[in-house]
Amino acid sequence: MTPPALFRRAACALALALLCPALRAAPTYVLQRALGPVTVDGRLDEPTWAKARPLSPLRDLSGAPAARPAEIRMAYDDAFLYVAARLPAKTLRATLTERDSVIYRDDDFEVFIDPSATGRNYLELEINQLGTVWDLFLTAPYREPGALALHDWDIKGLRSAVTLQGTLNDGEGDDTGWTVEIAWPWASIFGHSNHPRTGKPPAPGTLWRMNFSRVDHPAPGQETNSVWAPTRLPTIHAPEHWGRVRLSANPVGTEETFPPLVGLWIHGNDPTLSPDRFRAWAKAGINTVVIGGTDANIAKAARWAKAAGLRAIAWVWALNRPDDPALDAHPDWHAVSQEGKATFREADRPFVGYYRFLCPTHPAVREHLAAHVRRLARIPEVDAIQLDYIRLPDVVLPKALWPTYGLDMSTLLPPYDFCYCPRCVAAFGKTPNPHDPAWADFRLRQVAAVANAAAQAAREAGKPCGAAVFPTPRLAAGMVYQDWARFALDFAFPMDYASFYAEDDAWVLDRVREAQTAIDGAFPIYPGLHLPDYKDDPARLRTLIRDLLRLNPAGLCLFDDSNLPPALTLP
Ligand SMILES: [Zn+2]
Secondary structure (H helix, E strand, C coil): CHHHHHHHHCCCCCCCCHHHHHHCCCEEEEEEEEEEEEEEECCCCHHHHHCCCCCCCCCCCCECCCCCCCCEEECCCEEEEEEEEEEEEECCCCCCCCCCCCCHHCCCEEEEEEECCCCCEEEEEEECCCCCCEEECCCCCCCCCCEEEECCCCCCCEEEEEECCCCCCCCCCCEEEEEEEEEEEHHCCCCHHHHHHHHCCCCCEEEEEEEEEEECCCCCCCCCCEEEECCCCCCCHHHHHHEEEEEEEEEECCCCCCCEEEEEEEEECCCCCHHHHHHHHHCCCCEEEEEECCCHHHHHHHHHHHCCCCCEEEEEEEEEEECCCHHHCHHEEEEECCCCCECHHHCCCCCCCCCCCCCCCCCCHHHHHHHHHHHHCCCCCEEEEEEEECCCCCCCHHHHHHHHHHCCCCCCCCHHHHHCHHHHHHHHCCCCCCHHHHHHHHHHHHHHHHHHHHHHHHHCCCCCCEEECCCHHHHHHHHHCCCCCHCCEEEEEECCCCCHCCCHHHHHHHHEEEEEHHHCCCCCCCCEEEHHHHHHCHHHHHHHHHHHCCCCCCCEEEEEEHHHCCCCCCC
């Protein structure tokens, strides 16, 4: 086996059969503003519906082309989320007239919303051709112990209408279809991005998970499920596989673009920083700096950045917080290894002394990080937040680093596998088996929830939030429990550092393509390049940047300021 093949197997060691589908691309829809009032009469004759783009075609649950198609569109205004669906059907058939009947026993149309993108506390609406509604609130997917489905929950203020193109229950097979129009009040989409109910639409950039389904009964005893986002499971109740919906401030029909970004990671604590350096970076083509350092130094550097016409992103240690004194007072915040060792004591930390990783499940950890993000987001000159180390310790190190630590990480090594703390084990609900994909999935979900809570804290302060992540969601999940395809971010900076992986620039381009496929435009990707790899060969760097930009990422970011070639001028 060649080393790269070995490495691929190692990186996927945790992404076993059940986990791998989670790493497939989920479809994305950009939710835009309605052009004017939408009258909920089931007729879809508003200009909004003429302009709004349809969702991608339905599939069956396994991902194969769907048994029955549907044309689904969405829009929103200050009061409502609107859904419009045209559902071709040769035979119209419905019998259920009582609200909260089991509507899918008729042919129906279904809408699912996971407003916090956590796979918890999600909403479901089913409607049949008589317009009868079943609305319910689920605390967790049915497959999970303790999951509750609250059938008596109602979408307060829901408006819905159905029109029929044919005759109901005449058994003739000469119908052509039915049309559904829904106005779902924002006041009943509470929990969007962990936000309390406000009655207002969430902030632009907010990302949540949705799915749509039509259930049809082609013959008695037969049932087909046609869905927007295949779950690759026998059920649609797997919110982690649903499609992503990103809210935009633009009116329906607008071509969505992301701000082009040419970024540079800089060290805010560097005592030699001066306003001149920022001006020189601006002159070289940099338009954004990502600033690490103390809060005060980030604020100072952000001021200088603004003065030089640069955007400023504050860089934050997320789940690894080496310089945070608060950690000393909270041994219980620390992540715990399979061997039961916490990162609290320096001698017990994996790899390096600065690995002070925190438990992703602990509510105090989530709030502590969110509070820090909120503080940074409130600095007027800070334009956005970037989370880094939003992950667990490396259960698989990049291959080039194995010799550094004398490790062969092609199998799961207990000292490097975290978080087995009592809180995580209790939340998982049973003694974890290190090789159980459900246990890996649990930790992937917990890490995503930390990222989503931090991103929401930034948005509450009016700033977008992204993350520096491993090159692709697949690699990141297998190496550090960071499936960033599940993160509700405003942007991501994948660290495509070829030398860490003993790889070349073709590998970088392949990883960028893989990440673009996985994210499907849900948020912009700004690939990060490791400048020391190109120190002796600036021509190679120029070629890579040229090839990279041909893939149309939203931009790129360079690590770091101290390795910026003096003569480099960026596009
Ligand atoms: Zn834990």
